[in-house]
Amino acid sequence: MRSAAAVLAALFVLGGFLPLLAAPPARAATADWTFLVYMDADNNLEDYGIADFLEMAGVGSTSRVNIVVQFDRAAGYNSQYGDWTDTKRFLVQAGMTPTSGAALSDLGEVDMADPASLVSFVTWGAAAYPARHYFLDLWDHGLGWQGVILDMNPNAFMTTAQLASALSQIRTALGRTVDIVGLDACRLTLEIMDELQPYADYFVGSQKDEPLAGWPYDTFLTAVTAAPLMTPVQVGTWLTSAYVASYFGTSPYSVALALVSGAALPSVVGALAEFVSELNASLPLLQSQVIQARASTERYEKNGLAGGDEFDLYHFSENVASGSGDPRLASLAGDLQDAIRSAVLANGVWDSPAPINGVHARHAHGLSIWFPDIPTEPAYPNLSLSRATRWDSFLTAYRAGTPTPIPTGATARSVDTSVPRDGLFDVIRVDATPPQNGSLVVVLTEGPAILAAPQLFAVAGQPESLNLTAPHAGRFNVTVLYYVAGKLSDLVRVPDLAIQARYRFEGSVADAQGHAVSGATVTLQNVRTSVAISNRTDAAGFYVLGAIVPDFFVDGDTLTLTATSGGRQVSATFVASARGTAQTANLVLDTSASEAVNSGLVALAAAGFVVAILLAAIVVWQREQIRQLRRRLP
Known part of the structure; x- marks a missing residue:
């Protein structure tokens, strides 16, 4: 069994939530939390079930x-604590062991995979041990989107x-949703959470396989019993931190555990639906790009009961955005990423530097x-996520055709369209001749941002011409998307197109007393390109630098403006x-160094004059003394 003290210490190092462990206030009328642990160890996890108990x-x-x-225990794996193999209910007390005598009730052999058994347990537990918050923990093997709770008998x-x-x-029986549904099991995927979203406020689980030891119940429950007024978000966040801390630096496997907001999941599903719609429209033209994006996406355990076909959705959308060349796909991928960031409230991750399974x-x-x-x-098309997003259709299409x-x-x-011509490019002209009826979408982008995306009805053989203007001067990209019967049939991208404008840098150069510095050399240099332009200040100390x-x-x-005069x-x-036509920058040239030199010279000259006077006085005094001495001689 893991040491709670050791894991708490690790959490402190990792910046966990130890400040939440405050002394409990006066006892409430009902409990603050009831943890309902549906522990199906009627399989090869029996040893770990006993350890977690x-x-x-x-x-x-x-x-x-x-x-x-x-x-629910199994036969043939662990003979401890009476070696019973049926199903029992417990109110776990400090120091308890999972013996028949400690159980509240003996249910006989129960099929834990029967949903009626789960309903019975939760409704009984909530009635017998009411609380302000309920945490339902589904403890067993996880099968990804297919399900959970694998009962071998x-x-x-x-x-x-x-x-x-x-x-x-359960929601009907309780008259409310469960606060947290957690899977101490492998692979709590988006498909499962979307299916359960109407019935739970939050979800906690791993998007990949868990090590067999599962969650650190000692550390986790120590924190909750010490601070029972924790909110569901605090409890879920603490669990993600405690889970990662229990494996950090010691596990041969990478681990991840996330807290997800059920209320935010519809936004994720909506963003995914928009993204998938454009993905489906881009196929098969962008087939190789999509396949490459998948190949570059983090994939989780390839073996095991769930088959190993789970991929990180956020990472996939990043790879599509960077590799497809389609700015509309990239923009929709960004929307999906925003939705995922909003939904995932806590994400504990430890990436092993050398995971044993790779x-x-x-x-x-x-x-x-x-x-x-x-x-x-x-069965996959029957899932709520498939119906809402057509992800199932995408899975069928992305390698087809x-x-x-x-x-x-x-x-x-x-092009320059000004009259008269001023030699500056002021619009971007796009020309195309679609061979079939369809639609043309012309996307103007600056970096990842879409500035304009006009859509034209395309008539077969009819040349189309379109002028695009930009909100400011700069360099832009144009992507022409051609759709026939709703399918992307051509993608042409033209990068680095200029819209030009004249720009003035102006200002003044003065000394510390505010006096104009005329004839100063003013230089403006682009740090990125090292290109520079220069001019001199006029009699009033003003300068003007023109640029395109x-x-x-x-x-x-980043630009550097320098004024130089007299060293x-x-x-x-x-x-x-x-975003403008001019910029003003006034410079103050520090002349204090030169003034100090001049003052020093004046001081030295004055000192020299005083010395000269003193020397002259001494000479006069000496001559007078000699004259007086001569008078006294016979």
Whole structure:
């Protein structure tokens, strides 16, 4: 059994939540928390079930926190504590062992994979041990999107749909949702959380496999019993920290545990639906890019009961955004990433530097999704997530078909349309001739930001021309997307197109007393390119420097302005902005050094004059003394 003290110390080092461990206030009428642990160890996890029970008993229930367990054991794995193999219920007390005599009730052999058994346990536990908050812990093997709770007697598991049905009945019986549903099991995926979202406020689980030892119940429950007024978010956050701390630096496996807001999941699903819609439209033209994005995405354990086809959704969207060349896909990927960041409230991760199974967690953002090479599961389209996002259709399509571009011959170039011509590019002209009826979407971007995306109805053989203007001078990219029958059929990207404008840098150079410094050399240098322009100040100390944007600078460049005169120099550095036509910078040239030199020279001259006078006086005095001496001689 893990040491609670050792893990608490590790959490302190990791910046955990030890300040939450405050002394409990006066006893409330009902408990603050009831932990309902649905522990199916009727399989090869029996040893770990006993170990976790003992960890819970290392803390025990209090007047403020109830630890309630329904424990199903197996035959042939562990003979301790009476070697019973049926199902029993416990209110776990400090120092308790899982014996028949310690049980509240003996249920006989129960199929823990039967959703009716779960409903019975939770409704009984909530009625017998009411609390302000309920934490339902589903303890067992996890099968990814397919389900959880693998009971070897009678060799069944609870499907995700059955689990959702059970939680729906529990919500009806309790008259409220469960505060937290946690899986001390492998692979709590987005599909499972979306199915259960109407029935739970928060979810805690690992998007990848867990080590067999599972959660550190001693550390976790010690914290909650010490601070029972923790909110669900605090409890879930503490658990993610405690879990990672229990494996940090010692586990041969990478680990991850996340707290996810159920209320935020609809936004994730909505953003995923928009992203998938554009993905489906881009196929098969961008098939190779999508396959490469998947190949570059962090994938979790490839073996085991769940099949090993879970990928980090956030990381996949990042790879699509960076590799597809489609700015609309990139923008929708960004929206999905924003939604995931909002939904994942805490994400504890330790990426082992050398995991024994080769599986890392450096890109674990909290939400995994099923992403097989070839989808072969007939039940997957029935999931709520499939129906809402058409992710199942994408799984069928992303390797199907052969990319067959229909070229439009699209071009884009910067042009000067001013009258009379001033030699500056002021618009970007896009030309294309679609060979079939369809639609053209012309996307103007600056970096990742979409500035404009006009859409044109395309008539077969009819040339199309479009002028794009930008909100400011700079360098921009144009992507022409051509859709036929709703499918992307051509993608042409033209980067680094200039929209130009004249820009003035002006100001004055003065000394510390405010006197104009005329004839000073003023130099403006672009730090990124090392290109510089110079001019001199006029009789009034003013300077003007003219530049062409973006030839001399682009938005965000760092510029250094320097004034030099008579061996003296002053500099200023600032970030350039192309959102305007001029910028003023006044410089003060420090002349104190020269004045000090001049003052010193004057002082030296004065001192020399005084010395000269003294020497002259001495000479006169000496001559007078000699004259007086001669008078006294005979």
